[in-house]
Amino acid sequence: xxxxxxxxxxxxxxxxxxxxxxxxxxxxxILTKASFKVQTRxxxxxxxxxxxxxxxxxxxxxxxxxxxxxxxxPFINISLEMYLLTFFVLQMIVFLTFDQSQRHVAKEILSxxxxxxxxxxxxxxxYKYFRVPSLMSVVMTIMYLTAIIITTIxxxxxxxxxxxxxxxxxFSSFIIINIRSGMRGLVFFKRDILNTTRVEESLNIFVxxxxxxxxxxxxQIILTVFIPYIVxxxxxxxxxxxxxxxxxxxxxxxxxxxxxxxxxxxWYYGLKRYESG
Amino acid sequence: MKAYWFIIRNSFKENNQSITTLAISLLQPxxxxxxxxxxYNYITRDLHNGINTxxxxxxxxxxxxxxxxxxxxxxxxxxxxxxxxxxxIDRLPMKPFNFYFMHSIGKSGGALMLYAVxxxxxxxxxxxxxxxxxxxxxxxxxxxxVGHLITFCTATTAFYFENMHMWFFSIIFEFTSGKMIxxxxxxxxxxxxxxxxxxxxxxxxxxxxxxxxxxxxxLALAGVIAMLWVVVLYWATNIFWNKGSFYFQEYNG
Numbered sequence: 001x002x003x004x005x006x007x008x009x010x011x012x013x014x015x016x017x018x019x020x021x022x023x024x025x026x027x028x029x030i031l032t033k034a035s036f037k038v039q040t041r042x043x044x045x046x047x048x049x050x051x052x053x054x055x056x057x058x059x060x061x062x063x064x065x066x067x068x069x070x071x072x073x074p075f076i077n078i079s080l081e082m083y084l085l086t087f088f089v090l091q092m093i094v095f096l097t098f099d100q101s102q103r104h105v106a107k108e109i110l111s112x113x114x115x116x117x118x119x120x121x122x123x124x125x126x127y128k129y130f131r132v133p134s135l136m137s138v139v140m141t142i143m144y145l146t147a148i149i150i151t152t153i154x155x156x157x158x159x160x161x162x163x164x165x166x167x168x169x170x171f172s173s174f175i176i177i178n179i180r181s182g183m184r185g186l187v188f189f190k191r192d193i194l195n196t197t198r199v200e201e202s203l204n205i206f207v208x209x210x211x212x213x214x215x216x217x218x219x220q221i222i223l224t225v226f227i228p229y230i231v232x233x234x235x236x237x238x239x240x241x242x243x244x245x246x247x248x249x250x251x252x253x254x255x256x257x258x259x260x261x262x263x264x265x266x267w268y269y270g271l272k273r274y275e276s277g
Numbered sequence: 278m279k280a281y282w283f284i285i286r287n288s289f290k291e292n293n294q295s296i297t298t299l300a301i302s303l304l305q306p307x308x309x310x311x312x313x314x315x316x317y318n319y320i321t322r323d324l325h326n327g328i329n330t331x332x333x334x335x336x337x338x339x340x341x342x343x344x345x346x347x348x349x350x351x352x353x354x355x356x357x358x359x360x361x362x363x364x365x366i367d368r369l370p371m372k373p374f375n376f377y378f379m380h381s382i383g384k385s386g387g388a389l390m391l392y393a394v395x396x397x398x399x400x401x402x403x404x405x406x407x408x409x410x411x412x413x414x415x416x417x418x419x420x421x422x423v424g425h426l427i428t429f430c431t432a433t434t435a436f437y438f439e440n441m442h443m444w445f446f447s448i449i450f451e452f453t454s455g456k457m458i459x460x461x462x463x464x465x466x467x468x469x470x471x472x473x474x475x476x477x478x479x480x481x482x483x484x485x486x487x488x489x490x491x492x493x494x495x496l497a498l499a500g501v502i503a504m505l506w507v508v509v510l511y512w513a514t515n516i517f518w519n520k521g522s523f524y525f526q527e528y529n530g
Contacts (some may be wrong), residue, residue: 045439052444067320068463074320099333192297202305204311214319 015203031126032133039135049136057091060209066148075211077241081155085148086236087209089165092144093232094208097176098137101129106184106194109274128181161240168239171252172232178259179228185263198208211237228255280371281379288383302388306343310336310456317459330403331489332459337396338485339456341417344392347428347450350377351443354432359439363522374514378425393417409488412496416484419503424454424480426510433514436521455482461490472499476510479503514519 064087068080075083091154108114115188117127126276134227152162183200211221212234223230232255292298318329325350348395354377357363366373382389393414400410431446452470460468460482471478472486484503487496 050439052448056448057443059457063452063458064464066458069464071320071323192295196301198305199301199308202308206308210312210316212313216315277506 012017032130035133036135046135050139053095053136053140059245060087060091064209075213075237077243078211078237081151081157082240085155085157085162085165087208088144088147088151089169089236090208090233092141092148093169093172093176094204095137095140095144095270096173097180098134099180100132100134101127102181103194103197104132106187109187110191114274129177137151145242161242164239165236168236168252171256172236173231175228175252175255175259178256178263182259182263182266185266188266188273204225207233209236224251228259280369281375284379285383285386286375288380289386292387293447299387299391302385303391305346306340306388306392308507310340310343313339317462321462330405331461333403334400334405335459335461335482335485336490337399338413338417339481341389341392341396342420342424342481342485343456344388344400345381345421345424345428347387347424348443348447350381350425351428351432351446352375353380354429355435355443358433358435358521358525367522372515373513373518374426374429377425377429378422381425406491408493409491413488416488416496416500419500419507420480420484422507422521423476423503423510424450426507426514427476427480430510430517433517433521436525440501450477450480453477454480455485460486473502476506479506522528 017228039049061084064083065080066082067074073079078086105114105117108117118124143159148162148165152159183193183196207215207223207229215223215230220230223234228251231251235251238244239250292302301387314332318332321329321332357366363373366376369376396413397410400413428446431450432443453475454477455463455471460472460478462468463471472483479499479502483499484496487493487499
């Protein structure tokens with residue numbers, strides 16, 4: 001029985017990767033639709049899910065305004081409106097990369113129920129990233145995009161700068177999603193790796209919404225070379241200032257390659273290990 | 278007493294099984310608070326010269342308080358209520374708050390003890406007055422109790438609302454207690470309100486602020502008010518729990 005199951009998994013894996021796009025789309029859409037339906041079955045619960053992120057945003061905006069109240073110009077070449085714009089961009093990244101699906105998949109791998117997923121006619125890539133799409137994060141992303149547009153119009157911020165910031169959002173989100181997927185995939189090798197999500201959350205709060213110069217040089221090097229937190233978060237401030245653009249975009253490019261490589265390697269060897277385990 | 282010790286020991290064993298878990302519980306609050314410290318130390322660089330001891334003491338205090346993981350403790354209590362495990366806790370020969378408090382002490386005990394040693398050593402290195410060194414740990418304990426009492430009171434909302442997110446309370450708590458912005462840097466009216474008039478400040482910022490400024494009079498006054506808040510909130514926890522469980526049983530069978 002176990003052998004048959006293994007063979008079926010290997011077969012399904014190869015089928016999954018050669019599926020044509022139209023065949024993937026239908027079950028994928030059904031899955032997303034069902035997930036959204038579950039989330040909106042109770043309007044009160046759905047609205048309550050917005051309370052925390054909204055409240056958090058209000059408090060963070062208050063914090064930024066208070067910071068500018070304490071010291072008139074705390075950061076070089078960053079006015080209050082520029083800071084707010086960067087804040088909206090960084091929050092957009094947070095909600096775009098809101099991780100529910102990958103944690104879900106990691107838990108399935110741990111419990112052993114991932115076998116059943118591999119047997120279903122669903123693309124593994126889709127399942128990994130969009131299994132539990134959060135409607136709340138979709139709405140919040142749209143809200144922050146609107147806030148970016150309004151800030152741009154209100155304070156006459158050059159459109160080229162906003163385009164660069166949006167490109168930064170896309171690249172950063174791509175890096176974060178890949179690294180996070182790789183990290184979750186490490187459960188194939190070490191079972192208690194999921195505990196590190198707490199450190200990951202703390203590191204996020206540690207770096208987010210802060211210009212890179214506030215960190216001492218050794219920490220800046222660690223957060224750029226070993227873990228790309230400055231590359232995906234704090235460099236938004238550098239894009240805004242127009243400082244060291246070549247350096248910023250080169251680093252982003254290198255980290256895109258590293259993140260994709262890490263993710264693919266972990267899942268390739270992880271799945272092999274899972275099949276033979 | 279034996280029962281309390283049993284809960285602490287079991288909770289400690291459960292949550293500090295491996296070096297990895299202990300390292301994570303040590304790293305998490307450290308990283309979190311270091312970010313706030315570096316940020317405010319940078320933006321107020323023109324207001325002070327060299328090392329700002331006041332700020333360092335403030336954040337050393339906050340990092341010890343941060344070992345109490347408010348959202349997780351609240352979610353744990355809420356989970357017990359929603360899964361009706363609270364009935365078992367009601368039958369224990371102790372108040373429900375005492376049970377969760379001991380559980381939390383055991384859970385973050387490893388990290389707390391390590392931080393206590395590191396912080397005390399650092400205070401000696403900074404050559405802070407002996408009064409501050411002696412008052413530090415009792416102040417942390419007081420703030421720890423106030424923090425637990427507030428968390429417990431807010432978590433009992435789970436008796437009334439099924440999907441009340443603890444993150445919502447924890448965000449408000451972090452702001453009002455002076456973790457996100459030091460109370461001394463807030464506008465005077467807001468600072469006065471959070472420092473003296475709400476219990477949130479006594480769970481972190483108020484005591485830390487006066488330990489940092491070495492204002493002994495205000496520190497003593499804040500200590501007395503914090504004790505009064507402990508009495509009031511402890512009384513409130515019993516009322517919230519009893520009324521909540523009565524409501525829950527009436528409407529959920």
